[in-house]
Amino acid sequence: MRRSQLFLPTLKETPAEAQIVSHRLMMRAGMVRQTSAGIYAWLPMGFRVLKKIEQIVREEQDRSGAQEVLMPTIQPADLWRQSGRYDDYGKEMLRIKDRHDRDMLFGPTNEEMITEIFKAYVKSYRDLPKNLYHIQWKFRDEVRPRFGVMRGREFLMKDAYSFDLDYPSSRHAYNKMFVAYLKTFARMGLKAIPMQADTGPIGGDLSHEFIILADTGESQVFCHKDYVDFDVSGQPIDFDDVAGVQKVVERWTSLYAATDEKHDTAAFEKIPAEKRVTARGIEVGHIFHFGTKYSEPLGAKVTGPNGDIVTVLMGSYGIGVSRLVGGLIEASHDEAGIIWPEAVSPWGVGVVNLKVGDGECDKVSGDLYAKLGNAGREPLYDDRDERAGSKLADMDLIGLPWQVIVGPRGLKSGVVEVKNRRTGEKQELSPEAALNRLTA
RNA sequence: CGGGGCGUAGCUCAGCCUGGUAGAGCGCUUGCUUCGGGAGCAAGAGGCCGGAGGUUCGAAUCCUCUCGCCCCGACCA
Numbered sequence: 001m002r003r004s005q006l007f008l009p010t011l012k013e014t015p016a017e018a019q020i021v022s023h024r025l026m027m028r029a030g031m032v033r034q035t036s037a038g039i040y041a042w043l044p045m046g047f048r049v050l051k052k053i054e055q056i057v058r059e060e061q062d063r064s065g066a067q068e069v070l071m072p073t074i075q076p077a078d079l080w081r082q083s084g085r086y087d088d089y090g091k092e093m094l095r096i097k098d099r100h101d102r103d104m105l106f107g108p109t110n111e112e113m114i115t116e117i118f119k120a121y122v123k124s125y126r127d128l129p130k131n132l133y134h135i136q137w138k139f140r141d142e143v144r145p146r147f148g149v150m151r152g153r154e155f156l157m158k159d160a161y162s163f164d165l166d167y168p169s170s171r172h173a174y175n176k177m178f179v180a181y182l183k184t185f186a187r188m189g190l191k192a193i194p195m196q197a198d199t200g201p202i203g204g205d206l207s208h209e210f211i212i213l214a215d216t217g218e219s220q221v222f223c224h225k226d227y228v229d230f231d232v233s234g235q236p237i238d239f240d241d242v243a244g245v246q247k248v249v250e251r252w253t254s255l256y257a258a259t260d261e262k263h264d265t266a267a268f269e270k271i272p273a274e275k276r277v278t279a280r281g282i283e284v285g286h287i288f289h290f291g292t293k294y295s296e297p298l299g300a301k302v303t304g305p306n307g308d309i310v311t312v313l314m315g316s317y318g319i320g321v322s323r324l325v326g327g328l329i330e331a332s333h334d335e336a337g338i339i340w341p342e343a344v345s346p347w348g349v350g351v352v353n354l355k356v357g358d359g360e361c362d363k364v365s366g367d368l369y370a371k372l373g374n375a376g377r378e379p380l381y382d383d384r385d386e387r388a389g390s391k392l393a394d395m396d397l398i399g400l401p402w403q404v405i406v407g408p409r410g411l412k413s414g415v416v417e418v419k420n421r422r423t424g425e426k427q428e429l430s431p432e433a434a435l436n437r438l439t440a
Numbered sequence: 441c442g443g444g445g446c447g448u449a450g451c452u453c454a455g456c457c458u459g460g461u462a463g464a465g466c467g468c469u470u471g472c473u474u475c476g477g478g479a480g481c482a483a484g485a486g487g488c489c490g491g492a493g494g495u496u497c498g499a500a501u502c503c504u505c506u507c508g509c510c511c512c513g514a515c516c517a
Binding site: 016034155320 | 441446450451452453465466467474475476477478479508509510511512513514515516517
């Protein structure tokens, strides 16, 4: 993409309403535009990041055996009357009426709907287990939206729903999601720690929140320091290996980790003082096992192996996709701007032509841009006729992991500069060597 | 939903107390100079001062009502 063509309205000054760093940087980098309190339009750069995150989530869900569907944003109220949540959910649920005066709502979640779909088709234990997910916009009419996209009213969420015949199988479904989440967040370059959590209005007997540590996190969290060094990224996992998956879960639940609501001071103090971590955290995922809470009232039953009728056991598993955009920035930025982890960066490499109009600069920049593109590096080429300083500052602000800086001074001695955004480290290389460095 | 604050140019804000025909910086347009970390000079464009009532000869400014947004708290993916 050529910067001169791109709709990327960056700002030198920070809009007044943005308080926390991720919100400020998202506004300055021209990623989103607020249209009402807690509701945002996604501009090209923001949208690209959102899609990258969404795709990682999708791939890891698929890998764990879940299947993607797409349910509507608007739901009929009757469905929610059956589960009893139409009245329970309160004012957070946006209620609307259609032209026939029928009660509808903008879905805050989809347990009722997925259960209704499931029960319409699945009648036999032979069709179990199943895990269905979708990635869809939700609406919760928060009293006080804040922190930009991290706590909006409209938000993009991945929610998965598992259906099983008995507890061991249902527990395995929960464990699979647990492990898939660890891998999902690790791929994005995030350290997400599973913590015991409150089940809230969703209900259930087993639940973990996946929390990333960041100074501006919404809630106080407490955990054992060793979690910070745990790693899942390396080895592949066989999701059909029940014991193996269980082992990973056990490892990640062996030490103390809890959010404020579930915090047990006595247990925490048993940890050696130097291993206690008290920090702020951002919830980016939440998994629940809730048994028959929805399958019972909505009548999701199958015929078991002995001919008996069994109410299926369910779990639900959420990831805040749009929230992650803010969360990633909270976890990775500096004074100059955003620092995207490679996997979610809107473009892979920024090519900065410091002197547009100079024959040699134009030629080398254009050539690097074309070759990086052919190599699948998704380059962003700043070919605007702007001052060098403003282009460099802009490139730092939008945070692409790599920059190639092409200027007349370097070209005199046949070199361009390759800069790592995170470390700030710069290397002077010939254009060919730079290309190799960035496509290796 | 309680408490507080703010709505003036695309953005950051001044002007309001003490009413008198709308300001600055950044950004934008044009020209010249500059050109490796958010340039300089010059000339421009751009605002029913959130909206509605009221007071007044006259309202961005005073009064009333409304709408929107932000912050703290309670609540939440």
